[in-house]
Each structure stands twice: as structure tokens, then as C-alpha cells.
Amino acid sequence: MSNNLNKAEMEKFDKPKLKKTETQEKNPLPSKRTIEREKQVGDS
Template sequence: MCDKPNLSEVEKFHKKKMKKTNTEEKNTLPSKETIEQEMEFVKSS
């Protein structure tokens, strides 16, 4: 086994050939009301 990784493919990589993508936030933060409800539930447990 070799201790060093094979970087030959990385050296051939061309960043300009990559396609652009649009990212969209899917994990939204909970509302203030939701946080308060969960806090009340935890306190009552």
C-alpha cells in the first residue's frame, strides 16, 4: 500500500468546465412561536 494518495486526477481537473448551479436554502430556522412551544413542552416533561 502507498502512504501518499494518488493526485493525478485532481491535477487534471478543470474548474472552468464545471456547470453553475443555483442553491436554495431548505433548512429554515423555526419561528419564535415554535421555539416557545418546544420550551414549554420540555419544561412540562
């Protein structure tokens, strides 16, 4: 029963009212080169 309610709400949703946002990655993964450098420093 709740699935039907959720589906009805989604169908009524007005997508054009959404604001455009730009996504920025806050915590990017290190590159392979950076990882290799850190491994070499740790081994020394």
C-alpha cells in the first residue's frame, strides 16, 4: 500500500522546479603515483 502512495507522489513531482547544482568531490582518492610514493617513504 505504501508503494502505491510513493509512486503517486513521484508521478506528481515537478522535476523542472529543481535547482541546478554542481557536484564537487570533497575527498578525492589519491592517484597511483601518490600511493607508490607513500609506500616508498614508509619502507625507508
